[in-house]
Amino acid sequence: MKKAFVIILLAVLGFFLTKTFMDIPFGENRIGEVSSNETAAGYYLNNTPAKTKVANVVTAIVVNYRGLDTLGEVTVLFLASTGLASILYRRKREEEDAERLSLPSSRIMRTGVRVLFPAIVLLGIYVFIHGHLTPGGGFQGGTIVATGFLLMLISYKGFNTDHNRMVWIESLAGLSFVGIGIWGLISGNTFLENIPETGILNSLISGGLIPIIYIVVGFKVAVELTGILDILLNIKPKK
Amino acid sequence: MQEQFNEVFTKYHEVITWGVYGTAIALMLIGLYAILIKKNLVKIIIGLTIMDAGIHLLFVGIGYIQNGTAPIFSPGYENAADRMVDPVPQALVLTAIIIGFAITAVALSLVIRLYKHHHTAKIDQIKSLKW
Amino acid sequence: MVITPIHYIFVPLVAAFAIPLLSKINKELPRIIPGFVLFYNIIISIVLMQQVNEFGYVSEVIAGWKAPWGINLIITPFSGFLVSLISVLGFLIWMYGYRFKQVIDRGELRTYNILQMMMITGAIGIIITGDIFNLFVFLEIVAITAVSLTAFYRERDGAEAGFKYLLIGGFASSLILLAILILYTQVGTLNMAEIADRMHTVPSGIKATILILFIVGFGIEAELFPLNGWVPDAYSQAPGPTSTAFAGIVAKAGVYGLIRIIFTLFDIDGAYDFLITAGLITMIVAEAAALKQTNLKRMLAYSSIGQMGLALVAFGIGTKEAVFAAMFLLFNHAVIKSLLFMTGSILMYNSKDKTINSIKGIYKKLPIISLLFALGAFAIVGLPPFSGFWSKLYILTAAADKNMIFLIVTILAVSIVEIVYYFRVIGKLYFAEDENVIEIHKPTPQAFVAMAVLGVTIIVVGFNPDLVTGYFHNAADILLDKASYIKYVLNVESVIQ
Numbered sequence: 045m046k047k048a049f050v051i052i053l054l055a056v057l058g059f060f061l062t063k064t065f066m067d068i069p070f071g072e073n074r075i076g077e078v079s080s081n082e083t084a085a086g087y088y089l090n091n092t093p094a095k096t097k098v099a100n101v102v103t104a105i106v107v108n109y110r111g112l113d114t115l116g117e118v119t120v121l122f123l124a125s126t127g128l129a130s131i132l133y134r135r136k137r138e139e140e141d142a143e144r145l146s147l148p149s150s151r152i153m154r155t156g157v158r159v160l161f162p163a164i165v166l167l168g169i170y171v172f173i174h175g176h177l178t179p180g181g182g183f184q185g186g187t188i189v190a191t192g193f194l195l196m197l198i199s200y201k202g203f204n205t206d207h208n209r210m211v212w213i214e215s216l217a218g219l220s221f222v223g224i225g226i227w228g229l230i231s232g233n234t235f236l237e238n239i240p241e242t243g244i245l246n247s248l249i250s251g252g253l254i255p256i257i258y259i260v261v262g263f264k265v266a267v268e269l270t271g272i273l274d275i276l277l278n279i280k281p282k283k
Numbered sequence: 284m285q286e287q288f289n290e291v292f293t294k295y296h297e298v299i300t301w302g303v304y305g306t307a308i309a310l311m312l313i314g315l316y317a318i319l320i321k322k323n324l325v326k327i328i329i330g331l332t333i334m335d336a337g338i339h340l341l342f343v344g345i346g347y348i349q350n351g352t353a354p355i356f357s358p359g360y361e362n363a364a365d366r367m368v369d370p371v372p373q374a375l376v377l378t379a380i381i382i383g384f385a386i387t388a389v390a391l392s393l394v395i396r397l398y399k400h401h402h403t404a405k406i407d408q409i410k411s412l413k414w
Numbered sequence: 415m416v417i418t419p420i421h422y423i424f425v426p427l428v429a430a431f432a433i434p435l436l437s438k439i440n441k442e443l444p445r446i447i448p449g450f451v452l453f454y455n456i457i458i459s460i461v462l463m464q465q466v467n468e469f470g471y472v473s474e475v476i477a478g479w480k481a482p483w484g485i486n487l488i489i490t491p492f493s494g495f496l497v498s499l500i501s502v503l504g505f506l507i508w509m510y511g512y513r514f515k516q517v518i519d520r521g522e523l524r525t526y527n528i529l530q531m532m533m534i535t536g537a538i539g540i541i542i543t544g545d546i547f548n549l550f551v552f553l554e555i556v557a558i559t560a561v562s563l564t565a566f567y568r569e570r571d572g573a574e575a576g577f578k579y580l581l582i583g584g585f586a587s588s589l590i591l592l593a594i595l596i597l598y599t600q601v602g603t604l605n606m607a608e609i610a611d612r613m614h615t616v617p618s619g620i621k622a623t624i625l626i627l628f629i630v631g632f633g634i635e636a637e638l639f640p641l642n643g644w645v646p647d648a649y650s651q652a653p654g655p656t657s658t659a660f661a662g663i664v665a666k667a668g669v670y671g672l673i674r675i676i677f678t679l680f681d682i683d684g685a686y687d688f689l690i691t692a693g694l695i696t697m698i699v700a701e702a703a704a705l706k707q708t709n710l711k712r713m714l715a716y717s718s719i720g721q722m723g724l725a726l727v728a729f730g731i732g733t734k735e736a737v738f739a740a741m742f743l744l745f746n747h748a749v750i751k752s753l754l755f756m757t758g759s760i761l762m763y764n765s766k767d768k769t770i771n772s773i774k775g776i777y778k779k780l781p782i783i784s785l786l787f788a789l790g791a792f793a794i795v796g797l798p799p800f801s802g803f804w805s806k807l808y809i810l811t812a813a814a815d816k817n818m819i820f821l822i823v824t825i826l827a828v829s830i831v832e833i834v835y836y837f838r839v840i841g842k843l844y845f846a847e848d849e850n851v852i853e854i855h856k857p858t859p860q861a862f863v864a865m866a867v868l869g870v871t872i873i874v875v876g877f878n879p880d881l882v883t884g885y886f887h888n889a890a891d892i893l894l895d896k897a898s899y900i901k902y903v904l905n906v907e908s909v910i911q
Contacts, residue, residue: 060623064596064619064620064623067617067619067620068596068599075602082602083602083603084482084483084602084603084604084605085602087483088483108477108479109477109479109483109484109485110477110484110485110545110547110548111476111477111485112423112476112477112485112548113485113547113548113551115423115427116539116548116551116552116554116555117551119427119430119532119555120551120554120555120558122430122431123430123528123529123532123555123558123559123562124558126525126528126529126562127525127529127558127559127561127562128562129525130522130525130526130529130562130563130565130566131562131565131566131573131576133522133525133568211434211435212435214431214434215431215432215434215435216435218427218430218431219428219431219432222424222427222428222431225420225424226424226428228477228478229418229420234474234475234476234477234478235418235420235424235474235476235477236476236477236478237477237478238477238478
């Protein structure tokens with residue numbers, strides 16, 4: 045009975061949504077004449093190489109034009125990690141009983157991961173350093189690094205991440221991001237403004253603060269995701 | 284290569300539109316179905332993730348412009364601003380994916396705690412969760 | 415460094431990132447730092463409100479790209495008043511919660527304070543931002559912190575309430591994201607002022623779809639019926655200071671988001687009627703449900719929903735008088751409900767099983783708390799000479815101006831229901847036999863001061879409503895004036911007549 049009702053509801057919703065989206069043609073040029081600055085997208089495409097000297101427009105949007113969103117997002121990750129710690133809180137004596145919850149992994153896995161792990165971490169770091177030149181950036185790169193750690197956590201029961209160091213990196217990275225923003229305020233401009241001299245388009249050192257912010261974000265995301273995975277995997281075994 | 288793709292695109296415009304939008308909407312509906320019907324808490328969370336995936340797909344798809352290329356001014360593409368796809372939805376989806384991940388993480392931790400307490404992960408056996 | 419709106423955001427952020435490190439040095443620091451931060455918020459509010467009084471608006475550009483290319487923060491008289499109120503309340507709640515539960519481990523103290531402080535920051539962010547996607551991000555900050563705080567205590571059913579909240583909240587954010595998506599394809603921008611400017615170019619079918627998605631999405635945070643199923647569970651399971659923050663701060667931010675979207679972005683006539691209908695239904699269902707409750711905090715939660723419904727009705731009436739009355743109601747509700755939750759939590763802490771029956775006759779042991787609770791109850795049902803009376807009166811006169819007899823009758827009927835269930839509690843407090851055998855935990859001096867401040871406000875505003883009404887009249891004018899908002903943010907003349 046309930047199933048039938050839900051299916052009818054979904055059919056209605058599906059019909060409704062499809063009708064709405066049929067009015068939004070796929071592939072239509074909604075930016076308008078790029079040089080006319082009519083829409084936000086047009087403005088960004090028009091002015092990014094000239095004003096910010098960054099090749100990847102998406103990076104420029106995420107870090108510079110809409111930097112406050114990124115700051116908010118980094119905060120959301122931080123709060124999720126804190127919330128997780130608060131919900132799954134274990135008192136000191138339970139901490140020692142915590143054991144990683146995983147099945148024994150095969151020999152292929154263990155050998156393979158040992159080779160892959162440095163490569164994955166290197167790839168991740170590459171991605172977030174070059175965020176302003178090629179597709180990628182802090183979030184993407186950080187996630188790749190965390191994936192590497194996840195593989196190690198699953199394969200080796202004895203592999204433990206250093207909680208203390210992770211807390212340090214997390215907090216310092218967060219403070220640097222906000223600090224960069226405050227630097228903008230102190231030097232008489234607006235919060236998070238891109239102050240330093242922007243370099244040459246398409247070279248590694250270009251875009252002023254943008255690659256710096258993204259590197260900071262990359263570290264923070266990597267550490268945070270690893271921390272979350274670590275908490276979720278270290279569950280006290282049921283007696 | 285680009286010209287062949289454009290040919291295909293204009294000929295099959297209807298089909299491609301239906302394909303992209305249809306997939307995204309189907310994902311949203313499947314996710315919604317899982318949230319409303321499934322009894323296992325983890326499956327409900329998966330449903331929420333699927334619904335989010337559908338919305339993200341829709342968002343990125345909206346940004347596509349015919350004959351467009353990636354919005355990156357690599358060497359050789361410096362004057363290609365007229366031919367680039369919309370970069371804004373991509374930036375927004377980046378943020379949205381991370382937020383969806385954060386929600387999933389917190390939801391899973393709640394499920395772990397519920398499981399430890401009630402020794403079950405079925406929604407109908409955890410009494411206070413009535414709609 | 416000049417004080418600008420961004421200070422509301424980055425000062426708590428610095429504190430939040432620093433607390434995990436600082437808590438290694440000194441265990442007490444996580445408790446103390448939010449106090450400084452929230453007090454600084456009050457200072458920011460005073461400075462900014464002066465500027466608002468002088469210039470009408472305060473707008474700030476972020477990252478050097480002015481609107482609509484970048485994100486901007488904007489403070490109007492309405493949002494400025496709400497944010498100042500939240501700052502003061504935030505500080506009072508911190509004072510109240512300073513040593514709320516004696517036995518807290520170091521790790522829990524750290525997470526609790528970070529989450530509570532960031533929840534308040536997120537609510538402030540929702541109100542001061544001028545960009546719709548930024549609004550979404552701050553909404554998520556509030557959602558995640560609120561869920562984590564709901565599930566804070568291990569001995570209660572917090573995890574279930576939290577899961578329900580998260581599910582509904584996650585669904586709401588997906589809907590809002592969908593609405594933003596469709597809106598973006600139509601207007602090509604994310605800045606709220608520019609969206610308002612271009613709204614008339616959107617075909618009405620799509621406009622209606624976007625509006626519905628937004629209303630459902632924000633309605634969940636603003637506690638509209640039937641989207642408020644999560645509210646009683648979350649409010650009753652969360653720790654005392656957190657439920658106070660839910661009622662006094664988070665709900666206000668949700669209502670503000672809804673109002674800003676409907677008044678400034680959309681401005682279609684159907685929306686106002688919808689607000690009245692939805693508000694009425696919310697109010698009636700919530701107050702009826704409150705009647706049946708035996709758990710004090712659940713009762714207060716339902717009462718809160720009802721008051722939010724009343725505020726939406728008042729906004730929906732749409733005249734200047736009505737909007738002014740609605741703002742006054744939001745102010746009063748924030749103050750009174752916070753006091754009720756604060757005293758209520760202490761009463762519940764001293765009861766055996768958290769029901770109303772178990773606090774019979776407790777006034778002998780907790781005289782001041784009971785008195786303050788009674789004060790709050792009198793004020794919220796609208797008895798003179800307390801502040802709640804004036805806001806209800808103004809709403810009724812505004813309804814009368816538009817000849818909405820049905821509205822007046824309903825509001826009066828609902829008020830009678832409120833009187834019944836609040837006085838039932840007071841009756842049990844004062845006039846029943848004391849069967850209580852557990853040890854009484856007296857609240858801390860800081861908590862007393864916080865509650866006393868709220869109580870005094872209720873009395874002072876009750877006798878002298880003109881202290882605040884002049885300000886709300888001005889704020890109401892500005893809220894209804896869409897063109898000036900657009901002009902101020904974009905520095906251009908808008909196309910709207």
